[in-house]
Amino acid sequence: MKTIPLFKPSFHVDECLSEIRECLEKGWTGLGYKTLIMEEKWKEYTGLPYAHFLNSATAGLHLAVKILKDRHGWKDGDEVISTPFTFVSTNHAITYAGLKPVFADIDGTLNLNPGSVVSRITPRTRAIMFVGIGGNAANFPEVREIGRKHGLKVILDAAHMAGTRIDGVHAGHGADVTVFSFHAVKNLPTADSGMLCFSDEESDRMARRLSWLGIDLDTYSRSLKDDAYKWKYDVPCVGFKYHGNSVMASLALVGLKYLDEDNGYRRRIAGWYAGALDEGPELSVVRHEGCESSRHLFQILLENREAAIIKLNRHGINPGVHYRDNREYPQYQEALDKCPECVRLSGKVLSLPVHLGMTEDDVERIADVLKENG
């Protein structure tokens, strides 16, 4: 019996090795060189004006929130409306920056419900953090509009959205800042890295300084000049060690060439699933509408999820759950009835395997297991 994992990254091994070989032969595996090339290629690919390559999306989300806070004079404890239905990085980033995640509810798209977002706005609300679950941009345009109307910053956690397009443009346009993940099992897999895309130059400049311990890049480049002050650079603030490196960027540069083709195949897998599954009161499919989704995930809602997981595991198929309600974790605890749809949907949601090694037969096998009784 062939086992089918939930995720399995594919790499163009020879191309990756030859990019990495260039780093090794040049003697440059760190910040600069391929990281700068990747930033240029990502801007070209997405049409976004700024891009800074980091060691993870988690680091990017932290810098996104911190820089907005610093630039706009937000106070500790000011509020960011966020979703409880996400990977914990999203809400940790708000917490790292000393701000408070205020949870709004989701709807059947698994993304934030625009009406619930409006109901959470208080005089201390500063921003909205939106996550496009599984690559789905549903509700994002409405939430972006709510942000604009209420003078709130909009942060897009686009960890699942590499390659998602909305009305023909890449996800991220219209947000104040967007963060992508190139984690080992995301759509553009490296091992660990991410991209922080601000919409303005000053924030991008601050991100570059903060991602490298606060070192002032202008005095650093001056220090590279051949004079007696080569050793001298300024450190005007306490930054972090968050920047990416040229080995990760090598993997990203190769992956980017194939991203659209790979996502196209993911959408085919989603189509096969939608055709093969029997929808009804026991099972429904979460649709990605109003966008060309990267299809990081294919999710269904099940009345009896735990029985389905046992059945699938018995057949060597490994599904996943994205996500557990973050309010079940002690640091985000609050009365669960504040977001009833999140509670309901996180108890039913199941992610079925989506990766480039899968065939239509695999999808049918998975659908057949789900149809089995008992």
Ligand SMILES: *Cc1c(COP(=O)(O)O)cnc(C)c1O
């Ligand atoms: C994976 C993920 C992140 C974090 O990405 P890293 O690159 O691993 O730090 C953030 N948000 C969401 C929704 C994710 O799925």
